[in-house]
Amino acid sequence: MNTHMTLKFILPCMTALAAAMSQAQAADTTASTVTGEITPKLYYFNYFDGPGASLTQYLERYSPQEAWSGDRDSGFYADLDLNLTVSDQSRDILILERLGFGQNNHRGKARVNLDNLGFTGYYSHYRSASGGIDYLYSPNRVPGGTDPTYNVPANTNSGYVAQFNDDSGGQTEYKIDRTTYGVGMKFKPGMLGEGTSLSINYDGYKRDGNRFSTYVAGGSDVAGTAARVLQRWRGFDQDIEEKMNKLSVNLTASPGGLFQLSYDGSYETFDNQARDNLMGDFAANFGGFFAPASASKDLHFVPDSTLMTHAIRLSRTFGDTAVAAGYGMSRLEQDSFTITQSLAGYNTGKISTDNAFLNINHRVTPAMGVEGYIKYANRENDSTFPAGTLISSIVNQALDVRINSVESLSYGLAATLRALPLKSSLTGGWKREDIDRDLTWTDVSVTPGIAPQRSLYREQTVSDEVYLKWIARPMPGVTVRVTPSYLWADKTGLVTEPEESLNLKATVSYAAADGMQVNGYYNYKHKQNGNNTFTNALANDGLGTTQAQDVDNTFHSAGASLNLTPAERVSASVSLDWTQNDFESYYFSTDRRRYEAGLTAASTLNFLIRDTSAYKVDTWSLSLNGDWQASDRLKLDAGYTFSVSEGDVASGLVASELAGTVDGRIDNTLHSFILGANYGLKKGTTLRAGYMYDKYDDDVYDALSGGVHTLMAGVSFAL
Numbered sequence: 001m002n003t004h005m006t007l008k009f010i011l012p013c014m015t016a017l018a019a020a021m022s023q024a025q026a027a028d029t030t031a032s033t034v035t036g037e038i039t040p041k042l043y044y045f046n047y048f049d050g051p052g053a054s055l056t057q058y059l060e061r062y063s064p065q066e067a068w069s070g071d072r073d074s075g076f077y078a079d080l081d082l083n084l085t086v087s088d089q090s091r092d093i094l095i096l097e098r099l100g101f102g103q104n105n106h107r108g109k110a111r112v113n114l115d116n117l118g119f120t121g122y123y124s125h126y127r128s129a130s131g132g133i134d135y136l137y138s139p140n141r142v143p144g145g146t147d148p149t150y151n152v153p154a155n156t157n158s159g160y161v162a163q164f165n166d167d168s169g170g171q172t173e174y175k176i177d178r179t180t181y182g183v184g185m186k187f188k189p190g191m192l193g194e195g196t197s198l199s200i201n202y203d204g205y206k207r208d209g210n211r212f213s214t215y216v217a218g219g220s221d222v223a224g225t226a227a228r229v230l231q232r233w234r235g236f237d238q239d240i241e242e243k244m245n246k247l248s249v250n251l252t253a254s255p256g257g258l259f260q261l262s263y264d265g266s267y268e269t270f271d272n273q274a275r276d277n278l279m280g281d282f283a284a285n286f287g288g289f290f291a292p293a294s295a296s297k298d299l300h301f302v303p304d305s306t307l308m309t310h311a312i313r314l315s316r317t318f319g320d321t322a323v324a325a326g327y328g329m330s331r332l333e334q335d336s337f338t339i340t341q342s343l344a345g346y347n348t349g350k351i352s353t354d355n356a357f358l359n360i361n362h363r364v365t366p367a368m369g370v371e372g373y374i375k376y377a378n379r380e381n382d383s384t385f386p387a388g389t390l391i392s393s394i395v396n397q398a399l400d401v402r403i404n405s406v407e408s409l410s411y412g413l414a415a416t417l418r419a420l421p422l423k424s425s426l427t428g429g430w431k432r433e434d435i436d437r438d439l440t441w442t443d444v445s446v447t448p449g450i451a452p453q454r455s456l457y458r459e460q461t462v463s464d465e466v467y468l469k470w471i472a473r474p475m476p477g478v479t480v481r482v483t484p485s486y487l488w489a490d491k492t493g494l495v496t497e498p499e500e501s502l503n504l505k506a507t508v509s510y511a512a513a514d515g516m517q518v519n520g521y522y523n524y525k526h527k528q529n530g531n532n533t534f535t536n537a538l539a540n541d542g543l544g545t546t547q548a549q550d551v552d553n554t555f556h557s558a559g560a561s562l563n564l565t566p567a568e569r570v571s572a573s574v575s576l577d578w579t580q581n582d583f584e585s586y587y588f589s590t591d592r593r594r595y596e597a598g599l600t601a602a603s604t605l606n607f608l609i610r611d612t613s614a615y616k617v618d619t620w621s622l623s624l625n626g627d628w629q630a631s632d633r634l635k636l637d638a639g640y641t642f643s644v645s646e647g648d649v650a651s652g653l654v655a656s657e658l659a660g661t662v663d664g665r666i667d668n669t670l671h672s673f674i675l676g677a678n679y680g681l682k683k684g685t686t687l688r689a690g691y692m693y694d695k696y697d698d699d700v701y702d703a704l705s706g707g708v709h710t711l712m713a714g715v716s717f718a719l
Contacts, residue, residue, distance in 0.1 A: 032093070034719060036084035039688065041714035043102065046074040049695075050706030056130050056173075057706030058668075058696045064129045064175070065102045065710075077102060084719055104177070118186035120201075129175040130212075139164040139233070146233070161216075162229045167236035167285050168212070176209035176240060195254035205244040213238040213300055221279060221294040222286060231286050238300060239274040259316035268307040269335075276301050276338060296339050303349065304335040320363040327356045334383070344390035350382040367419045371429075374411040381405060385440070401450065401457060404438040424472035435461040437493060442595070453535035454594040454605070456495050456549055463489035463497075477511045491531065495551045495585070498527035520560040527553045534588065534607040547588070547607045554582040569629035577621045584614040587654055613654040617647030617666050633680040641672040667699040684718035 045065045050057040050073075060072070067075020079100035086094040091113055098108035104127035112119040139145035140163065148162050184201035192198060214235045222231050248266040255261065280295030311328035334349025341347070355377040363369045381404055412431030420426060437459045442449020452458075467485035474480065487501040504524040511517050529551045536544030559577035566572060587610045594605065621643040628636045646667050650658055658664035676690040695707035 031088045032086065033088075034084070034086050036082075036096075036719040037686075037716040038719060039081040039714045039716040041079045041081065041100070041688075041712055042076065043079060044074075044076050044711045046709045047072075048707050048709065051703045055703050058698065058704040059694050059706055059708050061129055061704075063694075063708070064104050064127050065708075066104060079103075079106070081714070081716075082108075116188050116191040118184075118188065120184040120186075121182065123179070123181040125177065125179045127175055127177045127209075129173070161233040163233070165231060165234045165285065167234050167282050169237070172210070172212070172237045174209070174211050174237075176207060176211065179206040179208075180204065195252075195257070195260075197252050199250040201248045201250075203244075203246045203248070207240055207242050209240045211238055211240055212236075215299050217279070217286070217294075221291050221297065222289050223291045231289055234282065234285070236277070236282065236299075238277065241274040242270065242272045242302070244268065244270050259314055262313040264309070264311045266307075266309045268309075270305045270307075272302045272304055272336075274302070278339075296343075298338045298340050301338050303337070305332060305349075306335055307332045322361045324359045325357065327354075329354045341387070341390060344387040346384040346387040346390055348382065348384045352380045352382060354378050367417060369416045369418075371414045371416075372412070375409070377406075377408045379406045401442075401452075401455065402440040404440055406435065406437050408433065408435045410434070422472040422474040424470060424474075427469040428467070429469075430464065430466050432464050433461065435493060450595050453543065454537070456532040456534070458491065458493045458532055460491045461489065461493045461497055462491045463487055465501075477513070479507075479509050481505070481507045489531070492529055495529045495532050495549050497529065499529040499531045501525065501527045514565070516562075516564040518560070518562050520558075522558040523556070525553075525555045527551075536607055537605040544604075544606070547586075547609060549586055549588070550612075551585045552583070554580075556580045556582075570626070572626040573624075575621075575623045578619070580616070580618045582614070582616045584612055584651075587611045587613045587652070611653035612651075614651040615647075615649050617645060617649070619643065619645040635678045637676045639672075639674045642670070644669045662700050665700050668701075668704075669697050671695045681715075686716040686718075688712075688714045688716055 082098040084096040100106040107124035109122040182203040187198040246268040251263040277299045279297040283290040309330040313326035315324035332351045357375040359373040410433040414429030416427040465487040483505040507521045533546040557579040561575035563573045625639040673693040690712040692710040698704040
């Protein structure tokens with residue numbers, strides 16, 4: 001158990017508790033009550049059927065446990081749960097809670113609710129982990145990950161990777177600790193006046209640990225053809241040490257009762273304290289082939305930054321018409337720069353965003369209403385440009401597109417009819433979105449780079465969408481919701497944006513008089529895009545034929561749940577869920593790198609459609625839960641969850657290239673079972689016990705398979 005973090009959380013809350021108790025006693029001593037319990041717990045865990053200590057199975061990655069002895073495979077550890085509530089006849093004055101799931105996973109919260117003031121506090125600590133450099137297999141272990149034959153004959157092939165080089169110094173285990181925390185204060189209308197409240201909050205976030213990172217040394221970074229082949233693909237152990245601090249303010253008021261006002265503002269800083277690795281840090285690992293000119297090149301630099309936001313919203317009702325309008329802005333600035341950035345003249349990193357909206361809602365008749373809205377947003381990239389030697393200190397390169405600004409305008413209309421048959425209402429609407437991107441592309445006649453014809457990125461998106469929303473209550477306890485919509489776009493900036501999209505959301509629920517509840521849902525989305533194209537390059541960059549990318553993505557999700565009480569002391573629930581993602585697109589290949597097209601008379605380029613590659617994965621999940629009050633003292637509860645994911649992530653030529661590797665298919669199952677028992681020893685004292693079993697089987701990534709047993713015993717003392 002992380003005692004230091006727990007004390008940092010509990011001690012300030014005890015001060016708040018004293019204040020809350022004082023107020024409660026001053027107001028009405030007989031009316032205030034204190035309820036709660038504290039539960040010391042002892043855990044035993046055992047990971048089984050895993051790959052061993054050098055690797056990390058799936059369950060260890062997302063739920064790492066650690067014994068008193070430091071053993072992470074099995075052992076004992078202690079933990080503590082705490083909940084406390086102080087209340088009067090009208091509200092809960094104080095709530096204090098701490099939940100522990102081991103020293104690497106615990107959280108707590110506190111809330112004080114006084115007449116004129118409110119206080120909140122929280123924290124959460126969570127760790128995730130992976131194995132060493134062999135986690136999910138290193139490139140040297142995956143068939144086709146590297147190919148030594150790329151280095152022959154005579155070390156002349158410099159375009160591929162022959163081996164993977166580990167710069168981490170051997171086996172390294174990777175883990176990341178995430179800690180969030182915050183406090184807040186709210187001044188209520190009783191202090192500031194009717195209709196006025198003010199909240200001031202602080203939120204913090206820490207992320208510490210290390211991760212495996214890769215980089216590829218280019219030809220100008222490593223001297224000699226042989227070195228480019230053998231030394232270019234490398235991986236290293238990179239530290240993670242970063243934190244975020246955010247101060248935010250919310251003000252709501254109604255000046256003179258004329259309108260409602262809401263303001264939100266925040267000031268956020270991000271600080272990365274991890275070491276910024278340079279290429280020169282690994283010079284000794286290049287076997288004498290390192291090029292000194294690249295010694296100061298940065299590897300995975302994460303800059304410090306500051307984000308400031310402001311947003312204001314005004315609203316007022318004029319008879320049957322409600323009007324709301326608002327404006328928001330944000331400024332994100334880069335606070336730290338690398339040596340390479342400074343030498344290239346890069347000294348400004350700034351992104352500015354402005355947005356505004358207007359919404360009008362009018363009730364035409366008691367059975368009919370109309371609504372219209374308009375939204376505007378503009379994002380400006382004010383970072384240093386151009387910085388010609390930022391990528392390479394030898395050749396002035398700009399290999400990609402610069403996004404100077406993105407401007408969007410969306411607007412729409414809707415009408416709602418009420419009091420229709422089947423106690424239903426129907427809303428029909430239309431909305432349009434228009435996005436303009438100001439892009440700067442490389443001038444390929446001056447320096448190597450990617451021309452717009454050689455990219456699927458475009459400057460404009462224009463789309464329209466129509467939709468219906470039907471809500472009905474055809475019989476007592478039954479509610480039906482159906483929402484179909486259709487979107488079409490003449491222009492799209494990305495192939496991930498739909499040229500056409502047909503969507504449907506449907507839910508049905510039934511609540512019986514005896515407490516039984518039945519729910520069902522079905523969601524469907526079919527997106528297509530064939531708008532964007534590649535253009536072949538002829539000699540001297542003459543324009544050749546175009547090849548369109550065709551993307552087709554279908555998503556289904558459906559499920560049903562049942563909650564019931566079959567006997568007076570028994571409750572049960574069952575749910576079944578299914579999702580399917582079916583995606584396919586063209587697989588393109590080229591006969592040279594895109595930014596080389598048109599540089600010389602011989603530098604032609606062709607985009608060839610090699611095949612259509614499909615991704616199709618189904619996921620099923622079944623959950624069963626039940627509670628049984630066996631006697632006045634004994635209560636039992638149990639739960640079981642089974643989930644399975646299965647499908648192909650590629651087909652055709654792509655699948656054949658991945659044959660025999662771990663990258664071509666998804667096939668895994670997860671069983672989770674929990675059994676709990678609470679037994680009242682005496683008044684105010686309850687014995688608690690639990691058993692948890694998880695088993696994960698992965699028929700593709702066998703190193704991830706494994707299971708864990710967890711036993712818990714604890715005693716709760718009423719407060």
